[in-house]
Every structure is written in structure tokens, then in C-alpha cells.
Amino acid sequence: MEIAFIGLGRMGGNMARRLMRSGFRVVGYDHNPTAAQALAAEGLVAAASLSELVGQLSAPRTVWLMLPAGEITEATLNTLSTLLAPGDLLIDGGNAYYKDSQRRAAALAEKGIQFADVGVSGGVWGLENGYGLMYGSPEAVEGRLEPLMKALAPAPDKGWLRAGPVGAGHFTKMVHNGIEYGMMQALAEGLNLIHHKRDLNVDLAALTEAWRYGTVIRSWLLDLTAQYLASDQSLERIAPVVEDSGEGRWTVLEAIELGVPIPVITQSLYTRFESQDPEDYDERLLAIMRKMFGGHAVTKL
Structure with missing residues (x-):
């Protein structure tokens, strides 16, 4: 052929x-x-x-x-x-x-x-x-x-x-990628929570490797995460910027058109948008509002 x-x-x-x-x-x-x-x-x-x-x-x-x-x-x-x-x-x-x-x-x-x-x-x-x-x-x-x-x-x-x-192939792949966004977000948030529990000093590389076997959350995403953490847990050289390919946006738009709630996928997309914003203008506004109504101190750069 x-x-x-x-x-x-x-x-x-x-x-x-x-x-x-x-x-x-x-x-x-x-x-x-x-x-x-x-x-x-x-x-x-x-x-x-x-x-x-x-x-x-x-x-x-x-x-x-x-x-x-x-x-x-x-x-x-x-x-x-x-x-x-x-x-x-x-x-x-x-x-x-x-x-x-x-x-x-x-x-x-x-x-x-x-x-x-x-x-x-x-x-x-x-x-x-x-x-x-x-x-x-x-x-x-x-x-x-x-x-x-x-x-x-x-x-x-x-x-x-x-x-x-025709259309079903790209439609189902679009939703597949939206699900992927949500799965990635859940793993990242959970591991971030453990990372911030400093007094327990959990080895994230060892933990994710252990999770790969017998657990409900074992997955290829977990395999790849464990593989990377084995060589670098600090992530100090990784910029906190997560791009979006566009499929997450299409998935959320489709959910709006159909009136179908997909809160986890939607929030994971918004998190990516937030990571792409170098100005953080909304957070700066929040700091100013808090100062204006409550007299709270503002951290200045």
C-alpha cells in the first residue's frame, strides 16, 4: 500500500x-x-x-x-x-x-x-x-x-x-485533550500540596514511583511524572508557564454551547491562562483593593 x-x-x-x-x-x-x-x-x-x-x-x-x-x-x-x-x-x-x-x-x-x-x-x-x-x-x-x-x-x-x-474524530480527540488537562491539573495540585508540607519531607520521586503500582491513580501521566522527578525534584530551571494547544478552549466552548458542566476541565484551562500572564494584573489589583478597604500592607517589587 x-x-x-x-x-x-x-x-x-x-x-x-x-x-x-x-x-x-x-x-x-x-x-x-x-x-x-x-x-x-x-x-x-x-x-x-x-x-x-x-x-x-x-x-x-x-x-x-x-x-x-x-x-x-x-x-x-x-x-x-x-x-x-x-x-x-x-x-x-x-x-x-x-x-x-x-x-x-x-x-x-x-x-x-x-x-x-x-x-x-x-x-x-x-x-x-x-x-x-x-x-x-x-x-x-x-x-x-x-x-x-x-x-x-x-x-x-x-x-x-x-x-x-466526519467530525467525530477531531471532536473526540478534543474532549480527550480536555480530560488530559484535568488529569494533569489534579496530579500537579496534589504533588504541590505534598511539596509544601515541608515538615514531613516526602521524597516526591520515590512517592510517584510507588504510586505507579497498585494504586487507583496509576497512569501513563504518572509514569512520565515519576520519570522526570527521579532526576529533578526542585524544578528550579522550569519556568511556571503552561501553554495550551487550543483543544481545551474548544472543549470548554462546546460545553457552554451544549449547557454541559465541565468544571474541572474549565478550571484547568484557566490555570494555564493564569500561568501565561506575565503581568499578573488581577493579583496586583486584589492587593490594592485589600489595602484600600482594610489598610493591609502591599508587598512592593
């Missing part, structure tokens, strides 16, 4: 590698030629342009995008829609907003081009461990997607699912 991959960064490149190791012929393109050339040494057919990439494939073609959500994905899909033919299949494996995926599928369908949206989880460990995959697609292309899912997943019969029609 053959497939084209667009976007050969760390995750996209590793997915292409995993497919090549499973016997796929992979044609690849990246705006950074070095990324494609690095994979060419491992068997990838490097293309210098999108048109060359399409020309390297036999019909019906399958093209998988691993690009950042937004403008670059939109522009690439628009270009590909002029290069592909009816019967070809476009797959978006990036973290796109599910409503964008539904809109794009409808536009491509007018040209006879099929579309699938795939939520991909696994990060930098996917090459060795396999990826968690949830996809949305027309039923007609399930047979074309199944070999890809089996090759990329942790096992042919585990870790992948057709979640529903």
Missing part, C-alpha cells in the same frame, strides 16, 4: 516511519526540505512540492496531513483540492477544530474527494508504542482507513476506532 504524508515534523515524521516499517510506500513533503530528506534515508520518497507529491501516487490516492490547526491546514487543503481527483482520500490528523473538519469535508465532497478526520494521541512515544487513533469518516472509506489504523495503533486490534461520521 502507499500513502502520502504532508508535515514531517516530530509526530508526522514518526508516523511516517511507523508506516514504512509496516511495509507502506510513503511519499512525503514538508515545507522544510531537510525534514523530508532525513526520512528519505529511511525509505521515504521525498517530494519537492505538493504537485510532485500527488504525481508520485497511483489513483485512488490517499494523502495524510499532519499540520498545525488553522491557516496552514486550510491553505494546504485548498491547494490539494485542485490537484486531487474524484475518489481520492484526504486525511487530516492534526488537532483541527471538528467544525472546520465538517466544513472542509462538505467542500471537498462537491469535488468528489473523500475526507476523514483523525484524532491522534501518543506524542513523542508513538513510534515505539503506537498511537491512539479515533477517526471520523464516511462508511465508504472504512476499508481504506483500516490498514492505516492497524499499522499505527499499539496493536492491530487495540487503540483505534471509527468514532462516527
Whole structure:
């Protein structure tokens, strides 16, 4: 089987590698030629342009995008829609907003081009461990997607699912990431509480390692946390800034639209926003208010 991959960064490149190791012929393109050339040494057919990439494939073609959500994905899909033919299949494996995926599928369908949206989880460990995959697609292309899912997943019969029609893949991945926010927040808050109980002097590295076995909260997140704390518990060189990819925002917006309460996920998103604010203007205002009504002292920088 053959497939084209667009976007050969760390995750996209590793997915292409995993497919090549499973016997796929992979044609690849990246705006950074070095990324494609690095994979060419491992068997990838490097293309210098999108048109060359399409020309390297036999019909019906399958093209998988691993690009950042937004403008670059939109522009690439628009270009590909002029290069592909009816019967070809476009797959978006990036973290796109599910409503964008539904809109794009409808536009491509007018040209006879099929579309699938795939939520991909696994990060930098996917090459060795396999990826968690949830996809949305027309039923007609399930047979074309199944070999890809089996090759990329942790096992042919585990870790992948057709979640529903187009949009379901990115929708379920969006909620998956929202849950991830909440799980990370709970672990961080609990360990922070223990860290501040100075008189007990708990070894967080030893504790998280012990928690990995037999406890209700054992998880891959805990595994990774324990792995890092084993080498550095002080975190003195780590800035207290936590970025958000956008999926947490989309999850909260969807909950508002549906009227479904998700307080833990929402608060975890707000905590990330707070960490990204270098001015801390609201806390400064709180200090001033407290001084003005109660005469309390203000700590000055």
C-alpha cells in the first residue's frame, strides 16, 4: 500500500516511519526540505512540492496531513483540492477544530474527494508504542482507513476506532485533550500540596514511583511524572508557564454551547491562562483593593 504524508515534523515524521516499517510506500513533503530528506534515508520518497507529491501516487490516492490547526491546514487543503481527483482520500490528523473538519469535508465532497478526520494521541512515544487513533469518516472509506489504523495503533486490534461520521474524530480527540488537562491539573495540585508540607519531607520521586503500582491513580501521566522527578525534584530551571494547544478552549466552548458542566476541565484551562500572564494584573489589583478597604500592607517589587 502507499500513502502520502504532508508535515514531517516530530509526530508526522514518526508516523511516517511507523508506516514504512509496516511495509507502506510513503511519499512525503514538508515545507522544510531537510525534514523530508532525513526520512528519505529511511525509505521515504521525498517530494519537492505538493504537485510532485500527488504525481508520485497511483489513483485512488490517499494523502495524510499532519499540520498545525488553522491557516496552514486550510491553505494546504485548498491547494490539494485542485490537484486531487474524484475518489481520492484526504486525511487530516492534526488537532483541527471538528467544525472546520465538517466544513472542509462538505467542500471537498462537491469535488468528489473523500475526507476523514483523525484524532491522534501518543506524542513523542508513538513510534515505539503506537498511537491512539479515533477517526471520523464516511462508511465508504472504512476499508481504506483500516490498514492505516492497524499499522499505527499499539496493536492491530487495540487503540483505534471509527468514532462516527466526519467530525467525530477531531471532536473526540478534543474532549480527550480536555480530560488530559484535568488529569494533569489534579496530579500537579496534589504533588504541590505534598511539596509544601515541608515538615514531613516526602521524597516526591520515590512517592510517584510507588504510586505507579497498585494504586487507583496509576497512569501513563504518572509514569512520565515519576520519570522526570527521579532526576529533578526542585524544578528550579522550569519556568511556571503552561501553554495550551487550543483543544481545551474548544472543549470548554462546546460545553457552554451544549449547557454541559465541565468544571474541572474549565478550571484547568484557566490555570494555564493564569500561568501565561506575565503581568499578573488581577493579583496586583486584589492587593490594592485589600489595602484600600482594610489598610493591609502591599508587598512592593
